[in-house]
Amino acid sequence: TEYISANELASLMDVSVQEVISVCLSMGMFVSINQRIDAEAITFIADEFGYEVEFISAEEEIQNEVVDVVDDPEDLEERAPIVTIMGHVDHGKTSLLDYIRSENVASGEAGGITQHIGAYSVKTKSGKQVTFLDTPGHEAFTAMRARGAKVTDVVIVVIAADDSVMPQTREAINHAQVAGVPIVFAFSKVDKPGANTEKIREELSQMNYLVEDWGGKYQSQEISSKSGMGVDDLLEKVLLEAELLELKANPDRRAVGTVVEASLDKGRGYVTTILVQAGTLKVGDIILAGAHHGRVKAMTDYLGKKLKKAGPSDPVQVLGLNGAPQAGDKFNVMDQERDARELANKREQILREQTIRSRKHITLEEIGRRK
Ligand code: GTP
Ligand code: MG
Numbered sequence: 001t002e003y004i005s006a007n008e009l010a011s012l013m014d015v016s017v018q019e020v021i022s023v024c025l026s027m028g029m030f031v032s033i034n035q036r037i038d039a040e041a042i043t044f045i046a047d048e049f050g051y052e053v054e055f056i057s058a059e060e061e062i063q064n065e066v067v068d069v070v071d072d073p074e075d076l077e078e079r080a081p082i083v084t085i086m087g088h089v090d091h092g093k094t095s096l097l098d099y100i101r102s103e104n105v106a107s108g109e110a111g112g113i114t115q116h117i118g119a120y121s122v123k124t125k126s127g128k129q130v131t132f133l134d135t136p137g138h139e140a141f142t143a144m145r146a147r148g149a150k151v152t153d154v155v156i157v158v159i160a161a162d163d164s165v166m167p168q169t170r171e172a173i174n175h176a177q178v179a180g181v182p183i184v185f186a187f188s189k190v191d192k193p194g195a196n197t198e199k200i201r202e203e204l205s206q207m208n209y210l211v212e213d214w215g216g217k218y219q220s221q222e223i224s225s226k227s228g229m230g231v232d233d234l235l236e237k238v239l240l241e242a243e244l245l246e247l248k249a250n251p252d253r254r255a256v257g258t259v260v261e262a263s264l265d266k267g268r269g270y271v272t273t274i275l276v277q278a279g280t281l282k283v284g285d286i287i288l289a290g291a292h293h294g295r296v297k298a299m300t301d302y303l304g305k306k307l308k309k310a311g312p313s314d315p316v317q318v319l320g321l322n323g324a325p326q327a328g329d330k331f332n333v334m335d336q337e338r339d340a341r342e343l344a345n346k347r348e349q350i351l352r353e354q355t356i357r358s359r360k361h362i363t364l365e366e367i368g369r370r371k
Helices: 006-013 017-026 039-048 058-065 093-104 138-146 167-179 197-206 231-245 337-370
Strands: 002-005 036-038 082-087 119-123 129-133 154-160 183-188 219-222 256-265 269-278 286-289 292-300 315-321 330-334
Touching: 002 006, 006 017, 006 039, 017 039, 036 039, 082 093, 082 167, 093 119, 093 129, 093 154, 093 183, 093 231, 119 315, 129 231, 154 167, 154 231, 167 183, 183 197, 183 231, 219 231, 286 315, 286 337, 292 337, 330 337
Parallel strands: 082 129, 082 154, 154 183, 183 219
Antiparallel strands: 002 036, 119 129, 256 269, 256 330, 269 315, 286 292, 286 330, 292 315
16 A cells, blocks of 8 residues: 655655655655655655654544543542453353343333343342443454454353354454453353353363363353353352452543444434443533544433433443444544534545545556456
8 A cells, every 4th residue: 555645755754855756766766746655665765764654544543633631540430341242153142141131121111122232231130230242243343452442341251051162262262362351251051951061161271261160260150041040140250350450430521432333213313322431421512433423412221211421331322423433433522513523524534535545456456457
């Protein structure tokens, strides 16, 4: 990919374009003022002028624009852990989530159809709040991580006791490991004939993951999402893990957080599920989320209940954005609508240019191939 023109590079380094061109010439490269230069050449030229080049993607550039406030430690308050459930296909992730949701939502509160939202929050029997990210799969997790979003505090890796540690189990473990997120293992389907948790423990130990029952450091729990056996204990173990992290956030500041998912609803416009990570989001706030912006018209929780505000670790659906940001995009509350709009437009332009540039690249290659 070609990044910037000789002219732009010169002005970034505060030298004349003639100087850049003559350095290029000395390298046997003929460039004109407006010619775009590739990464390797940029690095080389910059080095000649005593500069070190750092390539950041458009996405990183975008995330870095809004400078975050640094919180005073005194303002930090305990927040609920954010938990993601991962594991191999059919090992029981959805069943576990469904069981937790149905058992821990006060009956009557639901009042009709529970809508699918990518994140929800429950109060456990011990009275603690836990937020679950209902990620559709590993791709979503990877995509979010690739976009610099760190949202999960604890990962539950579900392994079916009547099966084995499978490729996606390993993948889940690796994802958590790379992200530096603690793991709690859930050995699911223990009610099934043929369930053999000892075999699973053995397989994990071969991967150097020794569970506590075997003298290791990883917490694990046998569960059945059918009968509910062990699910409360699993949640307590997750909470224990979370306690060690001393999760805190300042609720009294402009909200910041991450987009979980977004879609266009015929009647309501763009519906964005976001996770507030610090501060308190209120109806009427101006938000900037990825390349989109808007004023929060309404907020609801996963049961569709209207909310006026949402604090740290709260997942909410927001109405009022002018487009659908991507999962993993950061959101910020802004003071001025004008600033939000300007930044959103600028980000959109960066993303568009990036697409055009990569598209151009593809076209050139295709032309080359046809010859
Ligand atoms: P994907 O989303 O396709 O990756 O699967 P999943 O991990 O969400 O698995 P899901 O919860 O859909 O469960 C797969 C099958 O296993 C379903 O038929 C469930 O009814 C069954 N199942 C899940 N948990 C249990 C359990 O604890 N006991 C028994 N007997 N069956 C279970
Ligand atoms: Mg599922």
